[in-house]
Amino acid sequence: MTPPPVAGSVISTVNLVKIYSNGGVPVPAVRGVDLRVEAGEFVAIMGPSGSGKSTLVHMLGGLDSRTSGEIWLDGRRADTLGESAWALLRRRKIGFVFQFFNLVATMTVADNVELPALLAGASAREARERRERLLAELGLTGRADASPAQLAGGEQQRVALARALANRPSLLLADEPTGNLDSRNTRDVLRLIGEVHRGGQTVVLVTHDARVAGMADRVISLLDGQVVDDGTVGAARRRPRGTAGDVVELRG
Amino acid sequence: MRLPLLALLAKEPAHGYELKQSLEQIFGDAYPSPNIGQIYVTLGRLEKDGLVRAVDVEQSNRPNKKVYYLTAPGREALDTWADEPADGPRIRDEFFMKLVLAPMTGLADRMVLINRQRRHYLGLMRDLHDLAERTAQDDRVALLLIEGAMLHLQADLDWLERCQEELP
Ligand SMILES: Nc1ncnc2c1ncn2[C@@H]1O[C@H](COP(=O)(O)OP(=O)(O)OP(=O)(O)O)[C@@H](O)[C@H]1O
Ligand SMILES: [Mg+2]
Numbered sequence: 001m002t003p004p005p006v007a008g009s010v011i012s013t014v015n016l017v018k019i020y021s022n023g024g025v026p027v028p029a030v031r032g033v034d035l036r037v038e039a040g041e042f043v044a045i046m047g048p049s050g051s052g053k054s055t056l057v058h059m060l061g062g063l064d065s066r067t068s069g070e071i072w073l074d075g076r077r078a079d080t081l082g083e084s085a086w087a088l089l090r091r092r093k094i095g096f097v098f099q100f101f102n103l104v105a106t107m108t109v110a111d112n113v114e115l116p117a118l119l120a121g122a123s124a125r126e127a128r129e130r131r132e133r134l135l136a137e138l139g140l141t142g143r144a145d146a147s148p149a150q151l152a153g154g155e156q157q158r159v160a161l162a163r164a165l166a167n168r169p170s171l172l173l174a175d176e177p178t179g180n181l182d183s184r185n186t187r188d189v190l191r192l193i194g195e196v197h198r199g200g201q202t203v204v205l206v207t208h209d210a211r212v213a214g215m216a217d218r219v220i221s222l223l224d225g226q227v228v229d230d231g232t233v234g235a236a237r238r239r240p241r242g243t244a245g246d247v248v249e250l251r252g
Numbered sequence: 253m254r255l256p257l258l259a260l261l262a263k264e265p266a267h268g269y270e271l272k273q274s275l276e277q278i279f280g281d282a283y284p285s286p287n288i289g290q291i292y293v294t295l296g297r298l299e300k301d302g303l304v305r306a307v308d309v310e311q312s313n314r315p316n317k318k319v320y321y322l323t324a325p326g327r328e329a330l331d332t333w334a335d336e337p338a339d340g341p342r343i344r345d346e347f348f349m350k351l352v353l354a355p356m357t358g359l360a361d362r363m364v365l366i367n368r369q370r371r372h373y374l375g376l377m378r379d380l381h382d383l384a385e386r387t388a389q390d391d392r393v394a395l396l397l398i399e400g401a402m403l404h405l406q407a408d409l410d411w412l413e414r415c416q417e418e419l420p
Binding site for chain 2: 046047048183208209210211213214215219221223228229231233
């Protein structure tokens with residue numbers, strides 16, 4: 001018997017493993033991850049391409065099954081849940097931003113964002129108000145009636161974030177939420193994620209973007225499916241020398 | 253700092269303290285404030301090289317102040333500067349040396365070095381982020397400078413990741 005996870009943890013995994021099969025050849029994508037995320041934490045997951053970041057967050061959101069190990073969410077065993085129980089859990093408390101957006105192609109932007117709130121039982125008016133506010137914060141008000149195919153990649157990405165936040169999820173799982181954005185749009189997205197974090201929601205996001213990771217309380221580095229580093233970003237600020245001004249150095 | 257000072261003097265003659273103020277005003281919080289001693293040392297060297305010249309201006313109740321102005325050779329140096337592409341960024345070779353050499357000598361483990369360096373960069377990124385937040389949103393010069401520093405840091409982090417993948 002593994003020891004029971006800490007009751008207060010939003011996420012806890014025990015020796016979590018995922019092995020894909022590629023034409024009969026086993027591909028280990030996640031190799032024994034023990035992870036614990038507390039309520040209100042902002043955790044960034046970094047690591048090279050293929051290190052298992054997407055696989056890990058997909059499993060945490062119930063979008064991919066684990067090969068072995070355990071997943072506990074809010075103190076309850078989750079890896080043994082069936083599809084429909086996962087769907088319910090996501091609807092109630094998890095917002096998910098996919099690396100490749102996964103918007104519903106046949107629906108407008110507005111409907112894509114409102115859908116999760118409606119499914120979770122919000123009134124049509126509530127859902128609309130939240131959608132309007134989220135799209136405004138992400139500079140997308142003018143695109144509400146467009147269909148996803150009419151949007152640029154960066155716009156689709158922001159719509160995917162708005163959709164994930166429409167439910168006010170207690171846990172936001174995001175896979176490269178700024179991967180396709182230019183600096184200005186990244187700033188909007190960072191501002192929104194910062195608000196979400198300050199509002200007490202737990203944030204776990206995969207990112208290559210150091211601006212995003214620099215905002216996190218904690219950074220986890222994956223390499224070949226294993227955690228090779230896990231620590232606070234804040235601690236690095238107590239460094240022996242160097243200030244922001246030293247990075248910005250004019251030469252001449 | 254030589255050429256930025258020459259550029260400011262091309263605009264108008266000035267004394268050392270005015271140059272310091274101009275730099276601060278133009279580049280805002282993003283630029284590490286040059287100390288006045290550094291500026292006077294640089295001006296002295298520029299004068300010795302014939303690129304600027306100084307005149308003493310009398311002040312009531314105070315010692316004379318030196319006002320610097322650009323000479324013809326100074327102007328030429330400035331034109332050459334403006335016409336040339338600037339050097340590319342230098343790689344953080346000190347860390348790379350450490351990364352390659354430390355494990356060979358048993359001094360440190362590569363994974364530990366990389367992880368520590370990553371956290372350090374992310375801490376710097378966080379400082380830059382805070383600096384950007386504190387900077388007036390219409391101060392384009394300072395914000396662009398900060399963004400440039402962020403992009404450089406991003407490249408350093410990407411490179412760190414490559415080192416982690418490639419070095420055993
Ligand atoms: N459906 C799948 N079938 C087989 N192998 C897969 C599948 N999905 C992922 N993999 C493999 O699992 C490993 C981890 O992939 P994953 O997508 O989690 O990486 P990642 O860290 O998210 O990379 P990136 O930064 O490129 O998004 C890779 O070797 C990948 O090829
Ligand atoms: Mg991925």
